[in-house]
Amino acid sequence: MSAIMREMRSAYAFVERNINLIKRYWGWEIVWLIYSLVNSLAVTYIGAGMERISGQALDTQYLITYLLVGTLIWSYLSVIFYAISEMIAWERWEGTIEYTFMAPVSRPTHLVGTTLFAIGYGVVRTLVILVIVASFFHLDLSGANIPGAVLLLLAGSVSFVGLGILAAVLPLLYPERGAQMTNAAAALLLLISGVYYPVETLPAWLQMIAKASPATYVIEGMRGCLLHGARTVTLLPTVFLLFSAGIAVITVGLIVFRFMERYAKRTGRLKRSG
Amino acid sequence: MTIPALELKEVRKTFLKKKQKGRLSRAKREEVVALEKVNLAVQRREIFGVLGPNGSGKSTLIRLVSTLLLPDSGTIEVFGHDVEKEEFVVKRLINRVSVDAAFFKKFSPMENLTYAARLYGMPIREAREKMRQIMLRLGLKESTFTQPMENMSRGMQQKVAVARGFLTSPTLLLLDEPTTGLDPQSKRDVQAFVREIREDHDATVLLTTHDMEEANRLCDRIAIIDEGKIIALDTAGGLKNLVSKRNGQEPTLEDVFIELTGTRMEEKERDE
Numbered sequence: 057m058s059a060i061m062r063e064m065r066s067a068y069a070f071v072e073r074n075i076n077l078i079k080r081y082w083g084w085e086i087v088w089l090i091y092s093l094v095n096s097l098a099v100t101y102i103g104a105g106m107e108r109i110s111g112q113a114l115d116t117q118y119l120i121t122y123l124l125v126g127t128l129i130w131s132y133l134s135v136i137f138y139a140i141s142e143m144i145a146w147e148r149w150e151g152t153i154e155y156t157f158m159a160p161v162s163r164p165t166h167l168v169g170t171t172l173f174a175i176g177y178g179v180v181r182t183l184v185i186l187v188i189v190a191s192f193f194h195l196d197l198s199g200a201n202i203p204g205a206v207l208l209l210l211a212g213s214v215s216f217v218g219l220g221i222l223a224a225v226l227p228l229l230y231p232e233r234g235a236q237m238t239n240a241a242a243a244l245l246l247l248i249s250g251v252y253y254p255v256e257t258l259p260a261w262l263q264m265i266a267k268a269s270p271a272t273y274v275i276e277g278m279r280g281c282l283l284h285g286a287r288t289v290t291l292l293p294t295v296f297l298l299f300s301a302g303i304a305v306i307t308v309g310l311i312v313f314r315f316m317e318r319y320a321k322r323t324g325r326l327k328r329s330g
Numbered sequence: 331m332t333i334p335a336l337e338l339k340e341v342r343k344t345f346l347k348k349k350q351k352g353r354l355s356r357a358k359r360e361e362v363v364a365l366e367k368v369n370l371a372v373q374r375r376e377i378f379g380v381l382g383p384n385g386s387g388k389s390t391l392i393r394l395v396s397t398l399l400l401p402d403s404g405t406i407e408v409f410g411h412d413v414e415k416e417e418f419v420v421k422r423l424i425n426r427v428s429v430d431a432a433f434f435k436k437f438s439p440m441e442n443l444t445y446a447a448r449l450y451g452m453p454i455r456e457a458r459e460k461m462r463q464i465m466l467r468l469g470l471k472e473s474t475f476t477q478p479m480e481n482m483s484r485g486m487q488q489k490v491a492v493a494r495g496f497l498t499s500p501t502l503l504l505l506d507e508p509t510t511g512l513d514p515q516s517k518r519d520v521q522a523f524v525r526e527i528r529e530d531h532d533a534t535v536l537l538t539t540h541d542m543e544e545a546n547r548l549c550d551r552i553a554i555i556d557e558g559k560i561i562a563l564d565t566a567g568g569l570k571n572l573v574s575k576r577n578g579q580e581p582t583l584e585d586v587f588i589e590l591t592g593t594r595m596e597e598k599e600r601d602e
Contacts, residue, residue, distance in 0.1 A: 062451030069448030073434070076445075080436035080478075151432040155494075158396050159449035160421035321400045324345050327393070 066161045070143070070169030074177070077146065089181065096127040096189050099252060104193070118283065120193050125282050126251040128189070129275050132182040132209065133216050134242055139174035140167070140220025145227040145235040154326055163313055167306075171217050178213075197282060204288040205281040208274060211298035215270030218305025219245075225316045229325060250275055270305075273298055333410040335502050335534035336372040336395060341365055341404035343390055343558075364390040366558040367404070372536055377528055379549030380538040381583065387558040388538035389428075392506040395536065396426045408502055422450075425500035429507040431487040435480040439465060439490045442479060443497055450498045457497065464493040467526075469519045485516035492520055496527060503527060505537045509544060521548055542583040552583070556591050 078085055103119035143166065147153035156166075223241050227234030248255070248262055249271035255263055266272045277294045280286035320326050346359040365387045372378040380388050393399040394406055397417050406413045408420045433442045440461060447457035465475060468489040479487055488508065495503060505524065509517040521544065527533045539545050545552050546566045553563040562569055566583065573581040573589045581589075 065448050065451045065454070069445055072448065073445050076437055076441055077434070080434075150434050151430065152434060154393075154396075154398050154428070155426075155432060155446070156449065158398060158421065158424075158426060159446070160418050160451070161449050162418070318400065321398060324393075324399060326398050 063162075063165050066159075066165050067169035067172070069161075070166060071173045071176075074139070074170070074173040078177075089184065092131055092181075093185050093188055096124070096131065096185055097192060099127045100124045100189060100193065117194070117196065121195060121197075121283055122279060123252060124189065124193070124195070125279050126275055128182055128186055129209070129212075129278050130246065130249075130251045130271070131185055132178045133212060133271055133274065134246075135178035135181055136171075136174045136213055136216040137220045137223065137242055137245075138238070139177060140170050140217055141223035141226070141238045141241075142235070143167075143170045143220075144224045145238070148227050148231055148234070157317075157326055163310060163317070167217070167221060167310070174217070174220070175213055199285040200283075201281040201285050201288060204286060204291050205278050207288065207295055208277045208281065208291055208298070211295045211302065212270055212274030214302025215274075215298055215305055216302075218302055218307075218309045219270070221306060221309030221313055225313055228313075228316055228320055231325065245269055245271055248272070270298055270301060332374065334371040334407075335374045335376065335409060336370075336378075336536060337405075337407045338368050338370050338391075338394075339405045341368045341391075341394065341406060342402045343387075343394060343399065344402055363558050365394070365401075368555075368558075368560055370553055370560060370563065372534060374534055375528060375532060376550045377524065377535040377537060377548050379545040379552040380536070380555055381540065381542065381545045381552050381587070382538075382555035383540055386555045388540075388555060389506055390558075391555070392426060392428075392504050392536070392538055395502075395504055396424060397421060423500060424502045424504060425495045425498050426504040426506065427488075427491050427495035427508045429510045431484070431491040433479045433487065433490065436478050438476045438478060439470070439482075439493070440475050442490065443494055446494045447497060452498065460497060461493065464496055465490065468493060468523055469516075485512045488512055489516065489520065492523060496523075499531065499533075501533055503533050503535045505535060507539055507541075508537070509539070509541065517544075524548060542587070546583055554587060554590060561590050562586070 100120055100123050103121075103123040104116060106119050107114045107116055144153065147156050219241075223238040226237040226241075230237065248258065248266040249269045250266065251271070255266045255272055255276075258266060273294050277286070277291055281291065342363075343365040344361050344363050347362045349358045349360055368387075368391065370378075380391060382388050390399065394401055395408065395413065397413050397420060400414060408423050411419045411423070413420045434445070437445070440458070443461045444454065444458070447454060447461070462472075462475070466472065470486060470489055470493075474482060474486060479490065482490070488511075492508060495505070503524075508524075509520050512520065524535055524537070525548065528535060537545075537549060549566065551563065551565050552569060553560045554569070555561070562572065564572075569583060569586045570581045573585050
């Protein structure tokens with residue numbers, strides 16, 4: 057019991073630390089929120105303007121919701137991805153990495169704490185953006201399957217936790233450019249996952265890569281729920297796929313992280329702060 | 331037989347360092363030996379000093395014991411526990427204070443220490459009281475406890491680092507040049523606290539320094555390290571006995587260092 061309590065306290069260390077980081081760097085937080093908000097609005101206005109752009113009659117309402125779902129889900133998933141991949145980058149920036157790695161905290165405990173924060177932060181941030189963006193457009197979600205969408209989003213979060221762990225290896229190995237490399241990984245996911253357009257729009261070889269991205273299934277499933285009211289039972293295979301793929305990616309991520317942590321300790325890479 | 335607090339056997343550690351690359355050639359790497367077949371045993375309740383210039387291998391030694399580096403060969407045991415095979419047992423027994431007071435700079439001392447206490451799984455109410463007591467003992471004013479670390483002087487930050495190191499009541503405290511860059515009063519505060527840790531809390535201290543006076547004043551035994559090798563190990567008095575008197579004056583540890591390495595410590599540091 058005391059061992060479990062100790063692990064819970066250790067996991068909470070990362071939740072509290074990240075909340076404190078938001079409080080201390082609130083200026084950055086506001087800038088980042090405004091950026092995400094403006095980005096969501098700009099993308100959604102493309103849908104609103106398509107009739108004028110093409111000169112043809114279109115279902116504008118459908119286009120707006122289509123783009124809004126993509127931009128909001130991407131906003132949420134990318135927050136999960138960045139919050140977890142930055143679990144090492146923050147320690148590098150502040151120079152505290154050696155103290156965190158010297159503490160008797162297992163990497164799964166480290167991950168549990170970071171994930172709890174990431175999901176809470178992602179939900180709050182996405183809801184704020186949703187409320188503001190929704191006030192600009194008339195959204196009709198009367199036929200939407202909201203519980204199914206939430207289920208899908210939770211399953212998708214698991215996969216993004218795994219991807220975040222894999223990305224967190226980069227700042228561990230490359231003190232100076234690791235964090236920038238995670239941005240490139242996120243940009244690739246944005247390109248191939250059908251966030252703003254159907255995956256079928258991509259060249260055949262990119263469509264093949266898109267099949268490996270969990271975001272592809274989350275976004276497609278979410279559109280099914282919110283635009284077409286897909287029933288929960290029809291979503292279960294996707295939920296199962298996302299959940300099992302997520303567990304597999306987390307397991308692989310932890311193994312890779314453990315291996316790379318030992319490599320970093322052999323080569324002295326924990327020392328440099330970047 | 332009593333198990334030593336810390337025991338290193340034939341420990342070797344090398345790093346690969348990039349050499350300057352030419353315009354067309356790839357960067358070559360050369361092996362740099364940080365520690366070469368180091369053997370030492372630190373007894374329980376001992377303040378053991380490792381004295382050497384910058385780049386002599388002192389910090390590498392501390393990082394190896396701290397589980398932040400893995401040795402190429404040899405074994406390191408803390409109270410009989412192997413640092414590689416029983417990493418988590420060792421992590422619960424040790425803590426470290428380094429020369430660079432690494433903190434979340436915008437956090438206050440209390441926030442930084444709370445983070446450390448939670449990482450070690452400490453009950454937070456108990457930990458907060460302990461933080462207060464240690465920081466007050468080290469001469470920090472209560473009004474500074476909630477100020478951002480970035481507004482504090484180097485000396486004050488280092489005191490918070492010492493408080494963090496002792497917060498978890500380590501049985502082996504690793505101090506890596508903890509007083510470098512401190513003003514004389516802060517230096518005395520930290521040194522007095524180190525003595526107190528040993529006397530009142532039964533802790534063992536491994537202290538690296540390039541301050542001869544500090545080593546002389548604090549340490550029960552001192553190892554002199556140079557270019558990754560331990561070249562002498564004894565009490566301060568024993569080390570001084572290695573050197574004959576000069577002009578009727580008692581030799582200093584600096585004289586011992588010059589005698590053993592053929593150069594002054596400052597010159598060694600300039601060459602690095």
